[in-house]
Amino acid sequence: MSSSPPEAGALPAVTSAAVAQAPLWQAAPLTLVLLGFFVFPLLATAVVSFWDYTEYALIPDFTFRNYHEMFQGCADFSAGGCTTLRTYLSTFRLCVMVWAITLVLGVAVAYFLAFCVRSDMLRMALFLLCTAPFLTSNIIRMVSWVPLLGREGAINRGLMQIGLVAEPLEWLLFSEFSVVLAFVHLYTLFVTVPVFNSMLRIDPRLLEAARDAGAGFWRTLWHVVLPLAKPGMVIGSIFVIVLVMGDFVTVGVMGGQQIASVGKIIQVQMSYLQFPAAAAQAMVLLGLVLLLIIALTRIVDIRREL
């Protein structure tokens, strides 16, 4: 497979000018949608982040007010730093926890599917079983934790019945715990699928060779399987990191509106119609996420994986 944009099964060259133009027309709808609803909006965000505003209107300008206000007091650590910095740290903390858990769990599940299931039919069936929830509502999947984790929920009842705790545990729901749990519930799939895809390409004979050479399970995993599955792990990591860094829905619903996140700041500023402030916040978030992605893609060439 070629490395630059996938073009397998390429057709033989056709010389007619009309036909040579055809791909441009065929790609036009996609291009237009992305220009209109992705490129221009991002440009608008970049521009407006330098605008001034009042309660009613946006005022075209070139001011650093929004960025300035965002980082006001950030250097003053004695006062605990600024809200922005604290929020970023708390979002980052969530991100690292979720990333670590989804990566381990996702790789384990993918490993089981790729190497422990013998029949192809069963493998596909189990794979679909793991991916089907992706096509159902995230909100509902979050809501469904409520009857399990709540004060009166099934888990608290169970724990009290067997006498492990006297009082219901408060930290099960609307806490950092429930937020992380929901993220893992929602996003492990984003690691499992690309890692599974990478693992299916590993020649099983390599594993046999490792075993014949005397390597145990862990050594084989560490020196053979994981290096070859790295591209999938990187792609999965990008998904999880981006989804968590920009999240405001899960944090809102599962955190009981008590956990701070960058996405929520943006959402709140939008609801107060402080567009330029939200735009500046969004630009910083975007910049940070892009840096993370660039760092990760240094490890792997994504396009080769398709």
Next chain:
Amino acid sequence: MDRPPGFWPLALLFGLFVLFLYGPTLTILILSFQGPEGGLTFPMRGFSTHWYGKLWEGLGVVDIWAAFRRSVRLGLVVMVLTTLFALSAGYAFRRRFRGQGALFQLTIASLIVPSIVVSLGIALEFRLIDDGVKALGEAYGIAWITEDYATAMGLFTSGLGAHLTWTLPFGLLIMFAVFNRFPGNLEEAARDLGASPRQVFQHVVLPVIAPSLIGVALFGFTLSWDEVARSSQALGDLNTLPLELQGLTTTVTTPDIYALGTLTTGVSVLVIGLAFGAVQLWRRRDRCLAGRQAPPS
């Protein structure tokens, strides 16, 4: 039988993972049939369809069925456009064209830029458009603008665009996977027999990739049906069902929200089922045609 190393612990983990994935959803499925006196948690106080009845009457202030219909309409439009645009772009990517690399990177970027940023951007874009239109209307005294115009934002303008930035990358990636495995010699044979590009597409390519297109359509509908983050700022006044649901999570204290949740999951499952059924039917049709053309043995 000789199991690979680590089989049993991993099998156990996998089983727990599946339980983890489906357990909560099954819980609310059960609790949605809570008796009229029952609450948001176990125990079940009787078994009834009381809360579905409540849901049918609507949930108080929120017109849930209007949101339901809006989501279905938007989902169908997104489904059709995603399938058409992804197919067309995927077909284009099989040959070299100018800006190919840039378009590919843009598509991937659209997938991985945080949704809140995209949503905010679209809201800003439309805000700027509105300001521009209003300024124009006042400058030239255009009556319908100064009197009636409110916003260009809406379900099928900004909302549709927001959904497409999310569904199209998935659609295109599926098309890549499909065309990477496409037997190119079929097309060559067709061309050698004198088929025009259009005929090749219509009679050779399309029938082969049809089942995958059903997959793209499935993604298009379900991703749109459940979308929250990108729609959140980009819809204007009228919300889709998942957004209404998000609002309900903080206000509703009775099991009717479970009934609604079970219903939305039901729609997703129904669509997945229909897609699978369609793929099966298509395959059977293929086998059937192949059987008819096979020489008698």
